[in-house]
Amino acid sequence: MKFTVLTLFPEMFSAFTSTSIMARAAGQGHIEVECVNFRDYSDSPSKRVDDAPFGGGAGLVMKPQPLFDCLRDQSLAAGERIVYLTPKGKTLTQQMVVDFSKLDRMVLVCGHYEGIDQRVIDTFVTDEVSIGDYVLTGGEIPAMVLMDAISRMIEGVLNTEDSHMEESHYDGLLEYPHYTRPAVYEGMAIPDILLSGHHKNIELWRFEESVKLTGERRPDMLRAYYDRLTDKKKRKIVEKYLK
Structure with missing residues (x-):
C-alpha cells in the first residue's frame, strides 16, 4: 500500500x-x-495557498490552483481513491478501514483553515472522511489516524495474523479486558478462568466480557452486532446485555 x-x-x-x-x-x-508539499505548486510569488472566502465570512480557504496542479502531477490512475480529511466527511469506521486496506494506493488531502475550495472536491475527491465529531487545526492528524488504522490491516504488518481480529471494533464489539503477570498484584487477582487452561471456556468468557463492555459503553454497536449474529448460543449471551 502506498500513501501519498x-x-x-x-x-x-x-x-x-x-x-x-x-x-x-x-x-x-x-x-x-x-x-508532497502542495505549497510548492503555488503559482504565487510568495507561495501563498489560501485566500478569503467569496461571500465574506471568517477564516481563509485553500485556493484551487495549488491542489489542482499538485493532484494532476500525481499520475492518478483511473478509479484512484483520493481522500479528503474533513469534519464534514463520513465518520471513519472499521469497515471503511478494511475496505481501504485492499487498495494499492490512496491519496490523502490534508486541508487547513476553513477547508479547501469546493471545486477541488468536485473534481478530484472520491471520499470525504472524518475521524470524529470535533474540529482539528488541519488534516494531518486525521491522515495519520487513517494511515495507522489501515496499516494494521495489511498482511504482514502485525506480528500475528490474529492480532487485528481480536481488537476493538474489528468484529463489531469492544475488546475484552487483558491481564498479564503477576497473577496477583497489590491484592488484585486476575479472573480464575484465565488460569484454567481451558481454551474454549476462556474464549467464551472473553466473548461475554466483550459483549458486556459493548453493552455498557456502545449499546448501538451491540444492537447492530446482534442484528447480524446467526450463532444461537452467542445470541443468547448478547440478549442479556441488550438495552
Whole structure:
C-alpha cells in the first residue's frame, strides 16, 4: 500500500513514519509513505495557498490552483481513491478501514483553515472522511489516524495474523479486558478462568466480557452486532446485555 499525502506540513509525518509499527511496516516494504508539499505548486510569488472566502465570512480557504496542479502531477490512475480529511466527511469506521486496506494506493488531502475550495472536491475527491465529531487545526492528524488504522490491516504488518481480529471494533464489539503477570498484584487477582487452561471456556468468557463492555459503553454497536449474529448460543449471551 502506498500513501501519498498532500500536506503543507510534511515534517509532521517524519516521527510518525519512523517509529513503532509504521516504521516496521515501511521497513519491511508493506507500506510506502510519500509526502508532497502542495505549497510548492503555488503559482504565487510568495507561495501563498489560501485566500478569503467569496461571500465574506471568517477564516481563509485553500485556493484551487495549488491542489489542482499538485493532484494532476500525481499520475492518478483511473478509479484512484483520493481522500479528503474533513469534519464534514463520513465518520471513519472499521469497515471503511478494511475496505481501504485492499487498495494499492490512496491519496490523502490534508486541508487547513476553513477547508479547501469546493471545486477541488468536485473534481478530484472520491471520499470525504472524518475521524470524529470535533474540529482539528488541519488534516494531518486525521491522515495519520487513517494511515495507522489501515496499516494494521495489511498482511504482514502485525506480528500475528490474529492480532487485528481480536481488537476493538474489528468484529463489531469492544475488546475484552487483558491481564498479564503477576497473577496477583497489590491484592488484585486476575479472573480464575484465565488460569484454567481451558481454551474454549476462556474464549467464551472473553466473548461475554466483550459483549458486556459493548453493552455498557456502545449499546448501538451491540444492537447492530446482534442484528447480524446467526450463532444461537452467542445470541443468547448478547440478549442479556441488550438495552
